[in-house]
Amino acid sequence: MILENAWYVAAWSHEVTTHPLARRLFNLPVVLYRSLAGQACALIDSCAHRGAPLSLGTVVADGIRCNYHGVVFGGDGICTRIPNQDLIPDKARVTSFPLVEKDDIVWLWHGDPAKADPTLIVDYPYHRDPAWPARFSMAPVAGNFMLIADNLLDATHLAYVHGSTVGGSDPNVHMVAESSLKPAKNGLRFERLMRGAPPPPAYSACVPDLPKQIDRWQEFDFVVPSTVLQYSGGVPAGSDRAIAPAPRFDMRIFHSATPATDTSCYYFWSLQNGHAIDDPRATDVIFEQIEQAIAEDKVFIEAQQLRVDELGEERLFDNAADAARMMARRAIRKYAKMSSASASLEPA
CATH class of the missing domain: 3.90.380.10 (Naphthalene 1,2-dioxygenase Alpha Subunit; Chain A, domain 1)
Structure with missing residues (x-):
């Protein structure tokens, strides 16, 4: 049994950098990275375009760029840029996870995001x-x-x-x-x-x-x-x-x-x-x-x-x-x- 609706340690703070970190959590591929502004982020480690791992990508100003075809996703999982295309379809998004960074620990919520209460940490x-x-x-x-x-x-x-x-x-x-x-x-x-x-x-x-x-x-x-x-x-x-x-x-x-x-x-x-x-x-x-x-x-x-x-x-x-x-x-x-x-x- 993997308990849902709970906070788990995803990484130590020093592990999460602008170099994407691949980690399997709760039977899912997850990529952890730090935005150029310093915010820790966690997304499903698979681009919504052709499925390539985002952990092979690069952190850029507006998110993490998939280095297969250059599609960029923000920390909320929503696509921010598609090369040579202005229209971004609604389907162009990946699952994001609530994160809280506290006491040198990056905590990740597993479960219903609406229940992610930081006071439980x-x-x-x-x-x-x-x-x-x-x-x-x-x-x-x-x-x-x-x-x-x-x-x-x-x-x-x-x-x-x-x-x-x-x-x-x-x-x-x-x-x-x-x-x-x-x-x-x-x-x-x-x-x-x-x-x-x-x-x-x-x-x-x-x-x-x-x-x-x-x-x-x-x-x-x-x-x-x-x-x-x-x-x-x-x-x-x-x-x-x-x-x-x-x-x-x-x-x-x-x-x-x-x-x-x-x-x-x-x-x-x-x-x-x-x-x-x-x-x-x-x-x-x-x-x-x-x-x-x-x-x-x-x-x-x-x-x-x-x-x-x-x-x-x-x-x-x-x-x-x-x-x-x-x-x-x-x-x-x-x-x-x-x-x-x-x-x-x-x-x-």
Whole structure:
């Protein structure tokens, strides 16, 4: 299922330039580009004349020019120019998509354009906050987009999949974590606290002088359809995290998955370093650790998708660790029902 009437990440802002970018979204060919005036635009990637990809075209003053026969389309999809012809037929147009650029993210609306409410878009000011230096990435994943949030909201996999990075090698640390799970508008809030735990390798790689026992936290805000905002860190065991000085570890991660097809997606993620903000190398180190962890997740998610395609989902069961994942799926179903029934959706 690909949820309609929802905002998805189409690209990072820096990816959208005056050089057209081809991307398959929601089983459709889409071209993303920035007009010469700086406006991000998204159109179906096929000229309405003979069907050639607009992503092979050129951005010009009045839109994007198809480089097959020179037909130009504006950001609204309406043809603005046909070489050697003054009359522009009504049929000379391509589908355009509502876009909003916010917090260094280009959000694209999938569904009824009349329902495209920008207030539904997640706020993420950390991308422009100098107190949280950021790096950005995207990983294509051969798996359904909802499997990304499923994975993030099941923290018990950390010691098994990420023993050498963000998890640590002791599964019991994650099994006995104090946790809180609460519904929120169009999503949920999931918090975990691991008291007196050894720092995982990724934390020690970033902050070598962390003590042998720390209090670790993980906070996840899931927002329909596919965004997870994560704040994780650790301070010396018994410390008040709000005021504990260095040595400490703090990071934020923006996660969001956008369907390419029913069984593939783009996994957009960004990393914000909060423990050594004046040291660019510190940001690089934690980025590299998270990049490795996401590569580890990708292996399992893609293998999972293959088995589900082959054997179906009916044979699968849920356990106690699936509570947050199940709540997220319920939030998606609720949103789908609400969005199909009303043009007014509840802001996240």
